[in-house]
Amino acid sequence: MSKILKLFLMISVALNFFVNSFAGSVIKIDGSSTVYPITEAIAEEFQAMYKDIKVVVGISGTGGGFKKFVTNQTDISDASRPIKSSEQKKARMNGIDFIELPVAYDGLTVVVNKNNKFIDHLTVAELKKLWEPAAQGNITKWNQVREGFPAEKIVLYGPGTDSGTFDYFTEAICGGSGKSRGDYTPSEDDNVLVQGVAGDKNALGYFGLAYYEENKDKLNAVKIDGGNGPVEPTYDNVQDGSYQPLSRPIFIYVNRNAADKDYINKFVEFYLKKAKDVAKEVGYIALPDKAYEFALKKFRERKTGTVFKGAKIGVSVEELLSK
């Protein structure tokens, strides 16, 4: 019996090896639509350099991506939030360890018209009062947001409901993804939002920080008070973790076993070396150089587990990675 079992196992291993050897090198990635632009851009560059390696990048959302990742269907998962306990449990049950690597920051900016002289900063509570579903039809004049603001009509611009930016903003400000008033002008095209706010002195809108940087001359950025005083939306403030709650790191999760495959190892190293430039190109904020160094070190040492889940706001990425 044991001979048969040994023979069976040997044949299985040989067959598996044989099949995999001829299957070609395919890197399977899925997950967040927010992280997708970075991963896709890096995958294109990588495939141009390594023509025999194919990288397939899908968009199933962070949760959908983790569903595949924890059942070994993908090698890498794109994520706009840290892994949850329930997802960790499934990964552990299925024998999957992961390496958690931050790749960039996603930052949002609240903007007003250049001629708006009354808004310098807004607190999170004021933003909530302005954007929560209960505000619809009720909060229509600026003096309802804060005493001292003029009794002028509020005009709002923001991304559409399919946007990851919309999900993030509503979650950070209104306390729930998708929780928003509906009486504003939505658009998936950031340029429409810029034009809209630039054309009305009583208008306010929000979109990605990188896009604001390109349109600084047309708009004013609003400082955000997340509890520690008003903070300006700048790359430095995002990178040092002080611009809260409208900035967050975004991640890739690499299957620990898959990382030992030469072509996946090459891709992740390439990713971490290119992420800084690509993040800027596609509208995100790069991590500090030190953070990429730590991430690369973490990957090379194959350090598994999460340090970002439940991390306190204000703790920098480098601090977390150096743990």
Place this chain on the structure above:
Amino acid sequence: MKAKNFFMFFMIFGFVLLFGSLKAELKTKFYGYQWLRYTDIIYGADIQGESGLSIPRTYLRWGMEDKEAGWKAALTLDINHVKGGQDVATSSATTGATDADGSGTTVTTTHTHTYEKAKGKIDFSIWPKYAYVDFSKIPLLKDMQAKLRVGLQKNYFGTVELWEYPVIEKDINDLRKVISSADMGLALLGELPEGYGSYELAIHNGNGYKNLETNVEKQYTASLMVIPLTGLTLRGSYMLNNSASHGTAAKTKRATAALAQYKSYLFIPVELWGEYVVVTDQAHAGSGKSGCAVGYMLFGQFDIMEKMNIVLRYDNWNPDTYVVKDEVNLYVAGINIKINNNNLLQLNYQLEQPQFGGYASTKHINTFMTQLKWSW
């Protein structure tokens, strides 16, 4: 719960889902799957074999979630193709006689296999298999990473909750009627920190999902799952079912299951399961019977190719520890071929072997099954 109330419960539940799903901010999902099966059974020489095509399972699932409000509902309808030639009824009769020297009891068990020919017409039944609401933002529970599940749901016991049919046969608990796969009740479902496992505490009717509530007592289950190492899962489950109809004395059924599961992707993807189950049932005790059943299931899955795996299973089931010659062995060998993301082809051979059958001629049951599972 009376039949009328039972019906009303599902009608109301269905309408809540229907109208709720029309609200834009709710996330809804409609999906399902079906099993198309061909079964060929060969018994002993004295019983004619049978074969047939069947649709043993059609699940229609409707899920709805409002993350903000912290609730999630699910309704699964099980459209069951009643006959397909695979239903075999086995009845056993046991007699006990005191030995001539008075030293003990000789027990004789007679097994009779009967089967019903496939009906000449298609016969379906529809059952609500799951119909529940999860509440995840209840104060205190939320902080404990726990949620409350209300309604018709899984039984949180051993493999019965976790079995996803890598072989066509049911898991040992479901197959040997240790516990039903679903039941109505309340459950507290919690997660251990850092993905180290989970726990489940539940009160169910104790009659299974196809029966109305006739049990004036209830069934209590408790399960703890711990994952001490990546890939190694240990689970202990306990069930206490005080079964009593109105006006009758309660009879207690207890079951304990210990499960170990190991998954690894080191050389080839491998999945190994072992479960040991002990059941004591007052309803089956007396007349030369202990009322105690013991069994175990061993299962292995080996992914020899990316889209193909081999599965092997062995069960041993001793229905009563006092009764001799009544153990049953079950051997299963099969191949699963993943045709694409929505279609899985399963080829199974299984041998059910009443190990020391008390009847005149051995009637090993050889079953060949081919099944296509497709989902949408």
